[in-house]
Amino acid sequence: MPTPRTAFPPRPDLHGWLRGGLLLAALLLPWAALAQAVSDPTPLHYRSAAEEARFHALAAELRCVQCQNQSLADSNAQIAHDLRREVLALMQQGRDDAQIKQFLVERYGDFVLYRPAMDARNSVLWFGPVVLLVAGAGVLVWVVRRRSRQLQPMDDNEARW
Template sequence: MRRLALVAALLLPVAGHAGEAAPVSDDPALEERVMRLSHDLRCLVCQNQSIAESNAPLAVDLRNQVREQFLAGKDEAAVVDYLVARYGDFVLYLPPFKGTTLLLWLGPGLLLIAGAGWLGWRLRRRVREVPPPLSAEEHARATALLDGTAKPSQESRS
């Protein structure tokens, strides 16, 4: 969380200029490469959109950086490495499997197994629980309710 706050604080001066329209290249092949890679990169502001879908100033800036890296002759792997070095694995929609992302990859499965285990344990325990016996008055009332001969109580009228 601190790392994201630090990144956001460092990017505020850059974000002021990033809201301007993105310079679109005249080369359609370059723009197609930029957009293809942009769909694999997460917007650090929106977090649920790629930088291709987002119009946030930071997303525009990241698309511009991708475009500049391609214009400098770098391939997609080098551009991704550059962005990961600046913003961390969080910028990737599909982060790599490594020690720092282990919980991210294994966490959902572990939670599912733990939840299924707890549910099984609870259901087994519930089967073994014996309900307390009814008193004679409760038994008579239940019988009357089932027979349809019970008188309406004060509680049911209000």
């Protein structure tokens, strides 16, 4: 006699999947800890507290060229460690903040500055949003006026049911 068939297929072994997932997580967890950002291998040595304060203020104004959304002071990328050492070395050579920024701009472009100077190349970034806002408001006013001219006033007879 044949075995009766059920309407539903057998359930997958969910406990087996769960155990496999936990095993995989347990195997990958130590590797995830190793993938954390590297700390600065050579700590910076400041000559004075004033130099340290100036350095931190300057590093906060510079952007990490790899991370793109972090300042040089906040980034843990290897290039950020290198750039921090470079900035401190330039400071200790007697260069002022403007000269250090100019050195980095020549090397990496205006992107390295959080507040780049306004010039013809980046004027679209400074004024583009305002121009788009004014143009959008102008188009909106034009469309509303055009539609209001197209609507015809209703007679008193048409307004009654």
